Amino acid sequence: MKKIAIIGRPNVGKSSLFNRLIKNRDAITSDLAGTTRDVKRKHVIINDKQAILLDTGGLDKGCELFDKIKEMSLKAAYAADIILYMVDGKSIPEDEDKKFFYELEAMGKDIALVVNKIDNDKMKEKLWDYYEFGTGDIFGISVSHNRNTVALLDWIYEKLPDEDIIKEDDTPEVIQEEKEDISDEEFFSQYEQNDDDEFYYWDDDEDEVEDDSIFANNDNIKEFDENDINHIKIAIIGRTNVGKSSLLNALLGEERSVVSSVAGTTIDPIDETVEYEGKQLTFVDTAGLRRRGRILGIEKYALMRTKAMLENANMALVVLDGSQPFLDLDEKIAGLVDHNHLACIIVLNKWDIANKQEHEKIIREVRDRFKFLSYAPIITLSAMSGQRVDKLHDMILQINENYSQRIPTSRVNEVLERALRRHTLPSMHGQVIRIYYATQYETRPPKIAIVMNKPKGLHFTYRRYLTNKFREAFNFEGTPLLFKAKRRGEK
Ligand code: GDP
Ligand code: GDP
Secondary structure (H helix, E strand, O other): OOEEEEEEOOOOOHHHHHHHHOOOOOOOOHHHOOOOOOOEEEEEEEOOEEEEEEEOOOOOOOOOOHHHHHHHHHHHHHHOOEEEEEEEOOOOOOHHHHHHHHHHHHOOOEEEEEEEOOOOOOOHHHHHHHHHHOOOOEEEOEOOOOEOHHHHHHHHHHHOOHHHEOOOOOOHHHHOOOOOOOOHHHHHHHHHHHHHOOOOOOOOOOOOOOOOOOOOOOOOOOOOOOOOOOEEEEEEEOOOOOOHHHHHHHHHOOOOOOOOOOOOOOOOOOOEEEEEOOEEEEEOOOHHHHOOOOOOOOHHHHHHHHHHHHHOOOEEEEEEEOOOOOOHHHHHHHHHHHHHOOEEEEEEEOHHHOOHHHHHHHHHHHHHHOHHHOOOOEEEOOOOOOOOHHHHHHHHHHHHHHHHOOOOHHHHHHHHHHHHHHOOOOOEOOEOOOEEEEEEEEOOOOEEEEEEOOHHHOOHHHHHHHHHHHHHHOOOOOOOOEEEEEOOOOO
16 A cells, blocks of 8 residues: 655644645554654545555654654655645745755655645645646645645546555455454554654654553544534444444434435545534534445455544444344444444443343343453433433433543542552552542543553553543543553653
8 A cells, every 4th residue: 555644844734734634543642742753654545546645744843853854754754655744835945955855855755745734725826836846746735724726636546556446345444453352462563663664753752742642542533512512422233233324313203305316426524513402512423324235245345435424423323223132233332332442332222122031131242252341331212212212312421521521630540549549559660650630631432641650550451440430530421531651841
């Protein structure tokens, strides 16, 4: 697969473009600039072709030392086949950019000059200045206003070979970026390997920067306003025939007509929104649900489709058929929720025809099979008769509260201290590990920073122990709870 790198000075909009290309998830939030030094790799799908996107991450916004940037960029550029050289259309062309651009061009790679922040027609004039680079592959775009990005995508698309078109027999694993469950050994060895990797980081001071956490990728940027907790974006997922479309209709409160199909095209996402008790519930990407069996019928498409839905959601309703034995595909689909750290509810549908004598056994089986969703509440209902659909509405609101809540620092630390007293932190290679305090630094989902002397000393098992203690103390039902070990003073 071809590798694409986005290169350029700080602040030109590389991360923004990166996020846009990977559907706005999973790069670096600005408050963490400088803490991550990995070059991130993500699978992207441009129309129907796959590629790997490299992000030169970890750019310190305050750092204007061109040498450093160049050094790091070069590392990514060497590894890439396609280079998007990004500049800021609001500033004038710089000789060093030009020089660097030519250097990269001379390496024989496909390179486009991407002039970002051309937010309106007036700004287009600024583009002329950049023609002096002398390249025909120049794109005046605005990532934040989504202008002209299609032309750029088309250019990239052309550079990708036909063999990278997603094929029938491509396994869905191809686009799955992370393992769901890794052992402590695997985790630590992975970390060590990363440290030695050829081009993965650029920071001089190895010790200053920590990326010790399996949650290192968790600081996602979300497209909508984080603070808008009145808006809940919900993905209804599950295999064919479990009753997703029926549930959507039941939740929307009316039968809606099936979206007419356009042969041979990929489906545009269609979001449908209802208001419930002052909250907006948006069901994302419902076109697939409107077209029963066509897309969702084939396992690999079902998984890809589900992934796309989850990217745009902050809550997942995992629908299972409560009247039937569960299948491996149920597990595979549910397994995708974890990756996006979404709030989650498990819906056992078709309860009207389920064997209610077996109620407890069925619940136990769900818990057993879907261990990775242990935080998700289970609701039994019937989408067909509408039984308990109202209860699901209420549950959605409650889980959204849990997912969006902010716990005062004093309370977080009460719980932390109690936990520390019960189980002291194990030392690491004879070094004393100390936790100073903890604080919640993000919501949706809640993320807690553990501030300590040696962030690497927060072992996975201790992290798990803390998770349990926090879950006991607060109502985090239905929401993932993430920890990040940090150094004092580190943002
Ligand atoms: P990076 O450091 O090069 O990765 O840049 P970022 O993606 O973090 O963007 C730097 C700043 O430019 C952020 O404040 C963005 O919101 C802003 N930005 C990104 N794209 C655009 C754009 O198209 N127009 C404008 N006006 N600002 C943008
Ligand atoms: P999807 O493929 O997951 O969207 O599932 P559908 O909503 O198309 O439902 C599949 C089949 O299950 C249809 O024949 C529905 O009428 C039926 N069904 C859906 N929900 C229920 C339910 O709660 N109880 C019963 N008995 N059948 C249901």
